[in-house]
Amino acid sequence: xxxxxxxxxxxxxxxxxxxxERDLFSKFDPLIAEREALLATGVRDPFAIVMDKVTxxxxxxxxxxxxxxxxxxxxxGMTFDPDVIEAGKKAFDDFGSGTTGxxxxxxxxxxxxxxxxxxREFYGTDHAMVFSTxxxxxxxxxxxxxxxxxxxxxDADSHASIYDGCSLGNAEIVRFRHNSxxxxxxxxxxxxxxxxxLVVLEGVYSMLGDIAPLPEMVAVAKKHGAMVxxxxxxxxxxxxxxxxxxxxxxxxxxxxDFVVGTFxxxxxxVGGFCVSNHPKFDVMRLVCRPYVFTASLPPSVVATAATSxxxxxxxxxxxxxxxxxxxxxxxxxxxxxFKLGTDTPQSAIxxxxxxxxxxxxxxxxxxxxxxxxxxxxxxxxxxxxxFLLRCSLCAEHSAEQVETILGMFEAAGKAVGVI
Amino acid sequence: MSDRAATLDTITGLIEPFNKxxxxxxEATTFAGDLEWDxxxxxxxxxxxxxxxxxxxxxxxxxxxxxxxxLADAVExxxxx
Numbered sequence: 001x002x003x004x005x006x007x008x009x010x011x012x013x014x015x016x017x018x019x020x021e022r023d024l025f026s027k028f029d030p031l032i033a034e035r036e037a038l039l040a041t042g043v044r045d046p047f048a049i050v051m052d053k054v055t056x057x058x059x060x061x062x063x064x065x066x067x068x069x070x071x072x073x074x075x076x077g078m079t080f081d082p083d084v085i086e087a088g089k090k091a092f093d094d095f096g097s098g099t100t101g102x103x104x105x106x107x108x109x110x111x112x113x114x115x116x117x118x119x120r121e122f123y124g125t126d127h128a129m130v131f132s133t134x135x136x137x138x139x140x141x142x143x144x145x146x147x148x149x150x151x152x153x154x155d156a157d158s159h160a161s162i163y164d165g166c167s168l169g170n171a172e173i174v175r176f177r178h179n180s181x182x183x184x185x186x187x188x189x190x191x192x193x194x195x196x197x198l199v200v201l202e203g204v205y206s207m208l209g210d211i212a213p214l215p216e217m218v219a220v221a222k223k224h225g226a227m228v229x230x231x232x233x234x235x236x237x238x239x240x241x242x243x244x245x246x247x248x249x250x251x252x253x254x255x256x257d258f259v260v261g262t263f264x265x266x267x268x269x270v271g272g273f274c275v276s277n278h279p280k281f282d283v284m285r286l287v288c289r290p291y292v293f294t295a296s297l298p299p300s301v302v303a304t305a306a307t308s309x310x311x312x313x314x315x316x317x318x319x320x321x322x323x324x325x326x327x328x329x330x331x332x333x334x335x336x337x338f339k340l341g342t343d344t345p346q347s348a349i350x351x352x353x354x355x356x357x358x359x360x361x362x363x364x365x366x367x368x369x370x371x372x373x374x375x376x377x378x379x380x381x382x383x384x385x386x387f388l389l390r391c392s393l394c395a396e397h398s399a400e401q402v403e404t405i406l407g408m409f410e411a412a413g414k415a416v417g418v419i
Numbered sequence: 420m421s422d423r424a425a426t427l428d429t430i431t432g433l434i435e436p437f438n439k440x441x442x443x444x445x446e447a448t449t450f451a452g453d454l455e456w457d458x459x460x461x462x463x464x465x466x467x468x469x470x471x472x473x474x475x476x477x478x479x480x481x482x483x484x485x486x487x488x489x490l491a492d493a494v495e496x497x498x499x500x
Contacts, residue, residue, distance in 0.1 A: 166478070173479060186470070187475055385461070
């Protein structure tokens with residue numbers, strides 16, 4: 001842009017003329033400075049990666065380099081499944097590119113109802129409700145279920161969408177120490193008996209990849225008369241005989257009132273949902289604002305989701321292979337001397353804990369240049385102020401790829417001085 | 420010692436393990452500004468206060484508590500509730 005053009009288009013309150021105390025962006029100055037200092041050291045921006053091509057669930061081209069993907073949450077590798085792709089194409093042809101409307105007005109097509117039917121089959125529940133994203137599913141269900149004077153009791157390490165669901169609603173919010181059954185029990189015991197209570201748990205906690213002791217936690221919640229919601233975003237597809245999640249694997253299906261999940265991980269597209277057996281569940285479609293006041297998912301998306309979900313019901317072989325991959329990578333990284341988020345492999349997420357931001361970014365970049373993409377995560381997303389590289393495995397990673405990945409970690413770890 | 424003075428005393432004791440910079444504590448000391456606690460430290464400290472007094476300080480209440488004195492007031496109120 002030329003100097004003259006910039007001047008001509010500058011709004012009257014351009015940054016130069018706004019006093020810092022009135023500039024709404026001033027509060028972000030420390031973050032801007034931290035980022036600029038980091039990028040000035042010459043490292044690549046971990047939060048601005050572009051995939052030029054994606055050639056399979058486990059491979060992409062980034063800046064011209066063939067790269068193994070180990071940070072996608074694409075646990076079951078459904079994104080390139082031929083049946084899934086075909087279902088999407090057919091829905092494009094039959095229903096067009098989008099609904100341009102809310103689920104409660106003009107935005108419910110046959111594929112949306114079919115997708116909810118697929119979820120009911122998959123979860124064996126009476127009700128299923130599809131949201132436009134997993135974030136919105138938590139936002140909507142949590143903010144609507146617990147109202148003023150009622151209580152939400154949540155794990156301190158809960159996902160941002162759970163915290164934001166609490167912020168959107170009017171309930172009283174109580175936190176307990178991560179995965180502590182005793183802490184949950186004590187806090188529930190201190191609350192008044194009469195008001196309704198919702199205990200919010202996650203099957204897999206996505207930062208460190210640890211799982212919740214659901215039988216004990218659910219028993220405590222029931223003892224105090226609370227309803228229970230379990231977020232199975234990272235458990236769906238992988239845990240339990242039918243792939244329903246950690247709550248199925250741990251045998252607490254009868255006592256969990258609501259399961260929230262997402263299509264953007266094992267299902268391989270985008271969207272969110274809640275399933276339940278509560279006889280009045282369908283009223284949520286009328287009172288849940290993040291469901292009502294947004295456009296529904298494109299028909300192609302729900303059609304791919306429905307096909308994927310039905311295939312995941314019979315994916316026992318893939319689940320077994322994903323477990324083998326997860327155990328091998330966890331054991332291999334541990335043997336190399338990396339500090340991991342969990343002592344034993346608990347899920348398909350393996351978190352490598354680094355000392356600080358500088359070391360984390362250096363390691364992340366060394367891996368990327370070696371041809372491996374992982375997620376870098378930093379506070380406040382991470383627990384206890386840790387910097388970590390989060391790896392998530394895919395059922396489509398071959399055993400050979402996992403060995404290649406371990407070789408890449410060894411080379412990068414030695415180059416950066418982590419091991 | 421009055422109940423509130425005893426409460427303030429106990430709270431001061433609970434702050435110490437988290438007072439990494441050795442800030443001198445008064446009723447006007449702020450958790451975010453003076454003690455420079457992040458949200459994770461706040462979580463751990465609140466849990467410690469809750470367990471000490473056998474109360475629950477909801478996140479809604481925490482939003483309105485900025486100083487040591489305000490926390491003492493809130494704890495006093497919750498103890499008698």
